[in-house]
Amino acid sequence: MLSQNAKNSGIEQFKSALRRHAMKATPQRLAVHEAMLRLGHASADTVTEEIRKSASTNVTVASVYNILTNLAGLGIYKRRMSANNKMYFDVNTFKHIHLYDSENHTFKDIIDEELMLLIESHLGHKKFRGFKIDDIDIQIIGHPSKSKKTL
Amino acid sequence: MLSQNAKNSGIEQFKSALRRHAMKATPQRLAVHEAMLRLGHASADTVTEEIRKSASTNVTVASVYNILTNLAGLGIYKRRMSANNKMYFDVNTFKHIHLYDSENHTFKDIIDEELMLLIESHLGHKKFRGFKIDDIDIQIIGHPSKSKKTL
DNA sequence: GTGATTGCAAATTTTTTGCAAGATA
DNA sequence: TATCTTGCAAAAAATTTGCAATCAC
Numbered sequence: 356m357l358s359q360n361a362k363n364s365g366i367e368q369f370k371s372a373l374r375r376h377a378m379k380a381t382p383q384r385l386a387v388h389e390a391m392l393r394l395g396h397a398s399a400d401t402v403t404e405e406i407r408k409s410a411s412t413n414v415t416v417a418s419v420y421n422i423l424t425n426l427a428g429l430g431i432y433k434r435r436m437s438a439n440n441k442m443y444f445d446v447n448t449f450k451h452i453h454l455y456d457s458e459n460h461t462f463k464d465i466i467d468e469e470l471m472l473l474i475e476s477h478l479g480h481k482k483f484r485g486f487k488i489d490d491i492d493i494q495i496i497g498h499p500s501k502s503k504k505t506l
Numbered sequence: 507m508l509s510q511n512a513k514n515s516g517i518e519q520f521k522s523a524l525r526r527h528a529m530k531a532t533p534q535r536l537a538v539h540e541a542m543l544r545l546g547h548a549s550a551d552t553v554t555e556e557i558r559k560s561a562s563t564n565v566t567v568a569s570v571y572n573i574l575t576n577l578a579g580l581g582i583y584k585r586r587m588s589a590n591n592k593m594y595f596d597v598n599t600f601k602h603i604h605l606y607d608s609e610n611h612t613f614k615d616i617i618d619e620e621l622m623l624l625i626e627s628h629l630g631h632k633k634f635r636g637f638k639i640d641d642i643d644i645q646i647i648g649h650p651s652k653s654k655k656t657l
Numbered sequence: 658g659t660g661a662t663t664g665c666a667a668a669t670t671t672t673t674t675g676c677a678a679g680a681t682a
Numbered sequence: 683t684a685t686c687t688t689g690c691a692a693a694a695a696a697t698t699t700g701c702a703a704t705c706a707c
Binding site: 413417 | 660661662663664665666671672
């Protein structure tokens with residue numbers, strides 16, 4: 356329920372963001388955003404796959420790249436890099452930490468406001484001369500622990 | 507002086523690390539490591555360039571990739587991700603934070619033991635079920651502030 | 658209608674791989 | 683000498699770009 360509303364409002368918000376930037380609400384852009392809302396984090400090819408699987412809209416990877424890059428430029432997504440050397444995009448703009456699974460190359464969000472505040476307040480009074488801070492990226496890197504031995 | 511010693515001992519340490527792993531001390535590997543000690547963080551092509559510029563050893567990018575990847579596998583280097591979508595390697599194995607300059611795509615080390623401890627102790631008593639933490643990566647992303655105007 | 662946007666294919670860029678030739682222990 | 687490594691060139695993988703056709707406004 357909540358999630359459904361959240362998604363709808365997500366799309367509405369998205370449309371008005373597009374309008375605000377004088378960008379057309381093309382089916383491709385909407386499909387990309389819908390996929391991103393479902394996926395959370397994804398690479399261009401994953402998004403393309405997801406769209407082909409679930410939507411009637413057809414898209415090409417090239418367009419998905421362009422769309423994701425443009426939207427990241429507007430701050431609607433965040434570009435992320437993973438250790439498997441692919442570009443990932445992140446739909447969540449709120450502050451959070453990432454848990455990166457280096458085996459499966461997936462990201463999981465960790466919301467830990469306390470920690471973010473801790474770090475920000477620690478860094479807050481530090482100056483990096485000649486450097487304007489845009490973002491702080493915290494990634495916890497690990498792998499699934501095979502606690503089952505035989506699996 | 508100190509830096510020279512540090513570099514020499516770096517090379518000696520490196521050689522014994524190679525020996526320990528039954529890897530041969532080829533001129534290419536030594537050249538890569540020397541370049542990495544100078545560069546700190548670098549991508550394969552930067553390392554190749556640096557070697558060609560400064561050393562008599564000649565190398566191919568393919569070999570540099572292989573060497574960097576192998577050494578990262580041994581934990582001698584650390585693989586890093588940058589927003590310009592290239593693989594970077596990091597020669598410093600001690601815990602530190604990175605300042606990533608998104609304009610010039612360069613990294614700078616920040617040593618802030620206090621912050622690392624803060625984060626580790628905060629995360630220390632958190633459990634991520636089924637997940638084994640290998641590393642915590644903190645990146646401060648920003649760009650040079652054109653302080654010319656108003657400062 | 659008209660300018661923005663997409664699809665397609667080709668070009669770039671980055672990384673990986675196979676195998677013969679060469680170097681190291 | 684036996685094996686590990688490198689060089690080279692070609693293959694893969696990932697991303698970007700040009701341009702005509704198409705679509706949203």
